[in-house]
Amino acid sequence: MKSEYGGKDFKDNLIMCAMCLPVFAYILIFCYAPMFGLVIAFKDYRVDLGILGSKWVGLENFKFFFTSIDAFRVTANTIYLNFLFIAAGTAAAVVLALLLFEVSKKWLIKAYQTFIILPSYLSWVVVGFMTYAFFNPSIGLMNKLIGGVGGAGVDWYAEASVWPAILTIAVVWKNIGLNCVIYYAGLTGINHEYYEAAAIDGAGRLKQMWYISIPSITPLISIMTILAIGGVFRSDFGMFFNLTRDIGTLYPTTDVIDTYIYRALRVLGNEGMSAAVGLYQSVVGFILIMVTNTVANRFESENALF
Numbered sequence: 001m002k003s004e005y006g007g008k009d010f011k012d013n014l015i016m017c018a019m020c021l022p023v024f025a026y027i028l029i030f031c032y033a034p035m036f037g038l039v040i041a042f043k044d045y046r047v048d049l050g051i052l053g054s055k056w057v058g059l060e061n062f063k064f065f066f067t068s069i070d071a072f073r074v075t076a077n078t079i080y081l082n083f084l085f086i087a088a089g090t091a092a093a094v095v096l097a098l099l100l101f102e103v104s105k106k107w108l109i110k111a112y113q114t115f116i117i118l119p120s121y122l123s124w125v126v127v128g129f130m131t132y133a134f135f136n137p138s139i140g141l142m143n144k145l146i147g148g149v150g151g152a153g154v155d156w157y158a159e160a161s162v163w164p165a166i167l168t169i170a171v172v173w174k175n176i177g178l179n180c181v182i183y184y185a186g187l188t189g190i191n192h193e194y195y196e197a198a199a200i201d202g203a204g205r206l207k208q209m210w211y212i213s214i215p216s217i218t219p220l221i222s223i224m225t226i227l228a229i230g231g232v233f234r235s236d237f238g239m240f241f242n243l244t245r246d247i248g249t250l251y252p253t254t255d256v257i258d259t260y261i262y263r264a265l266r267v268l269g270n271e272g273m274s275a276a277v278g279l280y281q282s283v284v285g286f287i288l289i290m291v292t293n294t295v296a297n298r299f300e301s302e303n304a305l306f
Contacts, residue, residue: 040272041272042056061275062280070260074256078256081164081235081256082233082235085171086225086228089171089179090228093179093182096116097187098214116177120174120177124236124243125242127174140156142154143156157247157250160254161253163244163250164254230288230289233257233280233285234258235258235259237262240258241259246259293306
């Protein structure tokens with residue numbers, strides 16, 4: 001097939017195509033081949049019979065989940081918490097990127113970027129122990145501070161209502177660095193003549209941020225948000241499990257689909273139901289990203305992913 005420039009695309013880019021082969025092989029082996037296992041969602045899976053030999057039960061696994069008392073709770077928690085994380089994380093990352101863009105000294109920018117990115121390299125296991133050090137009912141730092149001003153200690157791991165806020169703070173703190181760098185990179189691509197013209201017209205730094213910086217990175221914010229919404233139904237299991245320590249009293253506000261699947265496998269050993277819930281996650285996530293992208297296309301095509 002010839003390109004618009006008259007050369008043969010494949011032959012002209014043979015080396016580049018060859019370099020892509022390991023990536024294609026990886027995706028094929030680890031992303032597409034395992035999709036055959038989705039059939040488990042429609043079977044009464046038994047290890048001794050295998051995937052093909054297990055009895056076909058149709059939608060019974062889905063029925064088992066959707067008729068349980070936990071289905072609405074884990075679904076509502078998953079949607080609410082993930083949208084909360086997206087909103088808070090995006091706002092914090094954009095504000096931090098705008099502030100970082102105002103720093104003129106390059107060595108300070110490098111130092112700030114390094115400092116804010118460091119938490120993203122910590123595992124949720126480590127962050128979970130740090131959180132426990134803060135909120136331990138007996139010797140935690142928070143209760144020490146509360147006691148220091150004459151207040152009564154709080155059993156944080158029995159107060160389910162406060163954990164959406166705690167989880168949001170932890171997620172923003174851990175992920176803000178990488179997201180901030182992405183938005184900062186978008187800001188550096190803005191033509192500085194816009195700022196010079198705005199300054200001549202008398203616009204201050206805040207007005208320049210509002211009328212130049214933010215509109216210029218709006219397509220980037222939109223694309224990042226669309227990608228994040230596509231993963232709304234796929235919570236970070238490591239975060240939810242390690243920060244809450246899988247304590248039952250926190251389930252009303254912190255139990256999500258991923259932790260529910262984990263318990264279904266660990267306690268019930270129900271692979272069929274777990275696969276059904278996983279398929280439910282994937283389908284709804286795909287629908288969400290398509291709907292969000294369509295809405296973005298309707299308003300401004302540049303803000304859409306495709």
